[in-house]
Amino acid sequence: MGVFILRRFVSAILVMFSISILVFLIFFATPGVDPAARIAGRSATPQVVAQVKHEFGLDRPLPIRYGLMMDHLFIKQDLSSYVNVGYKVIPQIEAAAPVTLSLVLGAAVIWLIVGVAGGVIAAANRGKFIDPLIMFLGIAAISVPAYWLGQVVNLITQSKLHSSIFSWVPPSGYVALSSNPGEWALHLLFPWLTLAALYAGIYARVLRAELVNALNEDYVRTARAKGLSERRILLRHALRCSLISIVSLFGLDFGSLIGGAALLTEVVFGLPGVGQLTYTALQNLDLPVIMGTVMYGAFFVVLANAVVDVAYGFLDPRVRLA
Amino acid sequence: MHAVDGLSLSVGRKEVVGIVGESGSGKSVSMYSMLGLLREANVSVTGSVKFEGRELLGLADREMRVLRGRDIGMIFQDPMTALTPVYKVGWQIAEQIRAHQDVTKAQARQRAIELLGEVGIPEPHRRVDQFPHEFSGGMRQRVVIAMALSCNPKLLIADEPTTALDVTTQAQILELMGKLQDTYDSSIVLITHDMGVISEIADRVVVMYAGRPAEIGDRRAVIRTPQHPYTWGLLGAVPRVETKRSRLATIPGTPVSPLNVPTGCAFAPRCEHRFEKCDERPTLRGDGHLDACWLTIEQKVHLRAGAVETGGHA
Numbered sequence: 001m002g003v004f005i006l007r008r009f010v011s012a013i014l015v016m017f018s019i020s021i022l023v024f025l026i027f028f029a030t031p032g033v034d035p036a037a038r039i040a041g042r043s044a045t046p047q048v049v050a051q052v053k054h055e056f057g058l059d060r061p062l063p064i065r066y067g068l069m070m071d072h073l074f075i076k077q078d079l080s081s082y083v084n085v086g087y088k089v090i091p092q093i094e095a096a097a098p099v100t101l102s103l104v105l106g107a108a109v110i111w112l113i114v115g116v117a118g119g120v121i122a123a124a125n126r127g128k129f130i131d132p133l134i135m136f137l138g139i140a141a142i143s144v145p146a147y148w149l150g151q152v153v154n155l156i157t158q159s160k161l162h163s164s165i166f167s168w169v170p171p172s173g174y175v176a177l178s179s180n181p182g183e184w185a186l187h188l189l190f191p192w193l194t195l196a197a198l199y200a201g202i203y204a205r206v207l208r209a210e211l212v213n214a215l216n217e218d219y220v221r222t223a224r225a226k227g228l229s230e231r232r233i234l235l236r237h238a239l240r241c242s243l244i245s246i247v248s249l250f251g252l253d254f255g256s257l258i259g260g261a262a263l264l265t266e267v268v269f270g271l272p273g274v275g276q277l278t279y280t281a282l283q284n285l286d287l288p289v290i291m292g293t294v295m296y297g298a299f300f301v302v303l304a305n306a307v308v309d310v311a312y313g314f315l316d317p318r319v320r321l322a
Numbered sequence: 323m324h325a326v327d328g329l330s331l332s333v334g335r336k337e338v339v340g341i342v343g344e345s346g347s348g349k350s351v352s353m354y355s356m357l358g359l360l361r362e363a364n365v366s367v368t369g370s371v372k373f374e375g376r377e378l379l380g381l382a383d384r385e386m387r388v389l390r391g392r393d394i395g396m397i398f399q400d401p402m403t404a405l406t407p408v409y410k411v412g413w414q415i416a417e418q419i420r421a422h423q424d425v426t427k428a429q430a431r432q433r434a435i436e437l438l439g440e441v442g443i444p445e446p447h448r449r450v451d452q453f454p455h456e457f458s459g460g461m462r463q464r465v466v467i468a469m470a471l472s473c474n475p476k477l478l479i480a481d482e483p484t485t486a487l488d489v490t491t492q493a494q495i496l497e498l499m500g501k502l503q504d505t506y507d508s509s510i511v512l513i514t515h516d517m518g519v520i521s522e523i524a525d526r527v528v529v530m531y532a533g534r535p536a537e538i539g540d541r542r543a544v545i546r547t548p549q550h551p552y553t554w555g556l557l558g559a560v561p562r563v564e565t566k567r568s569r570l571a572t573i574p575g576t577p578v579s580p581l582n583v584p585t586g587c588a589f590a591p592r593c594e595h596r597f598e599k600c601d602e603r604p605t606l607r608g609d610g611h612l613d614a615c616w617l618t619i620e621q622k623v624h625l626r627a628g629a630v631e632t633g634g635h636a
Contacts, residue, residue, distance in 0.1 A: 217403065218398060218400060218403035218404050219403060219404060219405055219406040219407070221359060221398065221404075222396075222398060222404045222405065222406075222466070222469075223406065224359055224390065225357070225359065225390055225391060225395075225396035225398075225470075226390070226391040226417065226418040226421060226469065227387045227388060227389070227390040227391025227392055227418070227421050227422060228387070228391075228417070228418075228421055229384075229387065230383070237406050240406075240408055240409075241406065241407065241408055315408065316407070316408055317407075317408060317453040317455070318407060318453070318455050
């Protein structure tokens with residue numbers, strides 16, 4: 001198992017390295033595009049373009065350019081934006097990352113609990129009233145887009161019912177966990193629920209399908225022949241085997257959300273996270289910031305996948321050999 | 323539709339009863355239904371199932387559960403899929419022991435190691451902590467047998483326990499079951515489509531066709547003097563060393579669909595000895611050795627001589 005984990009993380013590092021090269025090539029070696037002009041921004045003076053050229057070594061060979069870029073990004077961490085002159089990229093990402101992490105982690109806890117519970121309850125009550133009810137709620141949650149749900153939640157909690165039952169809801173924004181944990185949770189409660197709704201719906205539906213499949217497996221028949229209770233068969237045998245697909249789904253969703261896919265929720269609730277940072281950078285064509293957030297996003301997707309693979313190893317002994 | 327119809331069967335203490343028939347003849351379904359292992363909402367089981375004088379049909383699931391695994395053990399056809407892939411085999415055996423007996427985890431594990439040794443798995447101390455995928459098919463079937471035996475069941479139901487295994491392993495598993503039956507004093511119901519397996523270990527044989535019993539009798543009687551034309555066909559399909567025959571006999575046609583069983587004798591459409599009477603459904607007749615065929619004893623003796631000579635229906 002130790003070897004398996006080590007091997008998995010070594011390969012994750014190699015993947016990260018390849019991604020950094022790929023991202024670098026896209027930004028700096030796309031034929032017909034002058035990277036200096038792009039980095040300098042739309043209305044840059046020739047002096048600024050020349051400065052960029054020098055700073056990124058654009059007149060030198062590609063491998064050196066790559067080294068300089070990585071130096072700016074990770075070692076000196078002084079890559080700065082030319083659109084908003086003076087803003088450094090790395091500190092911006094470092095400020096935005098905790099917001100996104102708080103949002104996605106909290107939502108993940110909610111959607112995992114709700115999704116797994118929903119899937120298990122629906123599968124245990126196949127053919128009864130509660131099963132189609134849960135599945136309908138799931139499809140409803142999947143169908144509602146986050147920006148619409150978020151706006152409705154805002155409308156209700158901030159405006160329509162703010163004077164009565166939702167008077168305790170703070171105005172949108174973010175309070176750091178370190179400064180006030182209670183306020184942190186209170187500010188994030190509705191963003192969490194909004195973001196979790198879609199995923200809870202997906203997970204409940206996927207898990208129900210997996211469980212129904214698993215309950216038709218031979219090993220479940222063996223478990224029944226052993227005289228185990230239906231509850232134990234469902235939870236210890238069928239659910240345990242079905243969790244494998246839930247975990248792989250979770251790795252993909254979690255990685256991409258941390259990497260910026262929670263953008264809509266962040267924008268609707270005024271949370272200054274990575275998604276919003278990327279969004280603004282894209283609007284301004286702020287290339288250094290875009291590059292920084294792309295690297296950051298790739299990092300979390302790769303990391304999440306590595307963690308998921310290790311979790312696989314714990315859940316499914318057959319994976320450890322591979 | 324009737325997947326199984328009119329089957330009546332008794333198993334004595336320490337007796338080995340073999341149920342034989344083609345695929346889809348209702349062998350497995352009849353056993354699963356008796357134990358409440360058919361969970362589909364639209365399955366109905368009628369009749370009576372008695373275990374040590376106690377009626378099993380209609381028993382609450384909780385009471386049935388106590389019997390399953392403790393008094394009645396089961397071995398399944400495909401050992402590759404019969405074990406939960408994510409748990410160690412020792413854990414799975416211990417799980418069953420702990421479901422029925424008040425023992426500690428360590429005791430259950432110790433018992434699992436003993437059982438693995440008894441069913442002929444080398445190095446049980448090490449193997450107990452391995453996962454199913456680390457065992458070969460034959461070894462997995464031994465694990466399944468060890469599990470079925472873990473609570474000293476009085477009745478063991480083996481559903482084609484050797485079908486998925488290669489021939490040498492088949493012989494070993496059969497030998498093992500025979501040996502364990504002696505040690506544990508269990509009765510065995512052995513479901514198979516292989517007359518060869520039946521002739522190895524069964525005391526009594528039930529031949530099934532289309533969900534109905536075609537012939538019931540002692541192994542010796544059924545194999546030496548089969549009464550039902552279907553049994554003749556089954557016996558003709560067993561390869562023999564001593565006879566020089568270029569082709570193995572087959573029964574013409576395919577088994578009838580349970581959706582479409584004829585009103586008369588179910589085997590009549592494939593039987594070359596059918597006559598007018600076969601439009602009426604035959605009942606099981608005979609003294610000790612029962613069969614459901616309208617032919618008279620004399621006719622059977624005469625026809626069988628020919629049938630066995632030419633190897634059933636060529």
